[in-house]
Amino acid sequence: MDFMDLFIKKRIRAVQKGDQNAYADLVDLYKDKIYRLCYRMLGNQHEAEDAAQEAFIRAYVHINTYNPDMKFSTWLYRIATNLTIDRLRKRKPDVYLDEEVNGTDGLTMQAQLPSREASPEEAVESLELQETVQRAIERLPEKYRSVIVLKYIEDLSLQEISDILGLPVGTVKTRLHRGREALRKQLGHL
Amino acid sequence: MKCPNEMISLMHHYLDGDLRPEEEQRLKEHLRSCAACAAHFHELKKTVAFLQYAAHLTAPPAFTTKVMKMMPKEKKSARLRRWMHGHPLLTAASLFVLLTVGSFASSWGENGAFSVSADEHVIIRDHTVIVPKGETVKGDIVVRNGSIRIEGTVDGNVTVIHGKKYMASAGQVTGEIEEINQVFEWIWYNIKEKVNHALQSLE
Ligand SMILES: [Zn+2]
Numbered sequence: 302m303d304f305m306d307l308f309i310k311k312r313i314r315a316v317q318k319g320d321q322n323a324y325a326d327l328v329d330l331y332k333d334k335i336y337r338l339c340y341r342m343l344g345n346q347h348e349a350e351d352a353a354q355e356a357f358i359r360a361y362v363h364i365n366t367y368n369p370d371m372k373f374s375t376w377l378y379r380i381a382t383n384l385t386i387d388r389l390r391k392r393k394p395d396v397y398l399d400e401e402v403n404g405t406d407g408l409t410m411q412a413q414l415p416s417r418e419a420s421p422e423e424a425v426e427s428l429e430l431q432e433t434v435q436r437a438i439e440r441l442p443e444k445y446r447s448v449i450v451l452k453y454i455e456d457l458s459l460q461e462i463s464d465i466l467g468l469p470v471g472t473v474k475t476r477l478h479r480g481r482e483a484l485r486k487q488l489g490h491l
Numbered sequence: 492m493k494c495p496n497e498m499i500s501l502m503h504h505y506l507d508g509d510l511r512p513e514e515e516q517r518l519k520e521h522l523r524s525c526a527a528c529a530a531h532f533h534e535l536k537k538t539v540a541f542l543q544y545a546a547h548l549t550a551p552p553a554f555t556t557k558v559m560k561m562m563p564k565e566k567k568s569a570r571l572r573r574w575m576h577g578h579p580l581l582t583a584a585s586l587f588v589l590l591t592v593g594s595f596a597s598s599w600g601e602n603g604a605f606s607v608s609a610d611e612h613v614i615i616r617d618h619t620v621i622v623p624k625g626e627t628v629k630g631d632i633v634v635r636n637g638s639i640r641i642e643g644t645v646d647g648n649v650t651v652i653h654g655k656k657y658m659a660s661a662g663q664v665t666g667e668i669e670e671i672n673q674v675f676e677w678i679w680y681n682i683k684e685k686v687n688h689a690l691q692s693l694e
Contacts, residue, residue: 325559328559434545474503484538
């Protein structure tokens, strides 16, 4: 077990004993991963932040049901994935319409992209590409979307994805293949 | 020429990193001779690159602070334990004062008599206070050196000092439930009581 795993285990134990401050370290550690997952699943900054916060609160409230045989990140991903899928299912059709019309959400996202030296044209291009990729992901049916996001946005192994979604690895692969094909039709010609 | 679907399947297995060497060889040979499949493969790899590019995104500012503000209230004893941990000198000093004043520590240490503060709706049997089924106690209950069994309802806080609480089910107590079995919890309880008294006398 490496140092990081040990640190995480210790923080979890402290939280389980009732030390709320220890939880801040865990939130800090996983906030980018969980937020990213929520953003790519929901495609809306405000809703993503709300969902990511809810995921962390849910994990805290149920911390005593966490089984240490499982990686903590796997458990967190499972909570966040289920939560975003729930939200997608509960969405009313007019919400989709709204987003389609507004479409400005991605603009404010620029501030959160990692800063690196880039010309203004490059910045606009990269932003447009991010937008295009996001819209393509959003057009995927939810069962392909979750697999694609966990694989390529979160960079997880097929085994981890299978653990998170509670699906056999074979099913994960099939969904990944179909998801990639669907995305290829939208992004492959760019 | 229509290519076998098998080639597309091989491409995906390649992307998942589970292609056997001989399969990889077969795919490569086909791609060299088939422009359509080569284009398909190129598009798939480009799609993957775009997705990986989209992975760069971080949580909004002050995310952790916001989550911590939304957290449900933690147990008081955990908060006090942490405070004592972070302020060892102050803890020692306050303990010294408390011990000198003497009332808290000695009242904790002595084999205090069983006592209960509650109204007439309770039954007392062998140092155990029973809130019978169907009864509702209005107001707080404090049990010292004894236990409480709650079968009915308590409309207020329940505090058990040097004892245990037993409940038929959750949600029968409208206020807070506290069990005090350790010195620091006792001190905390006393400080809180003193502060409450002080506040009430100010009002
Ligand atoms: Zn071919």
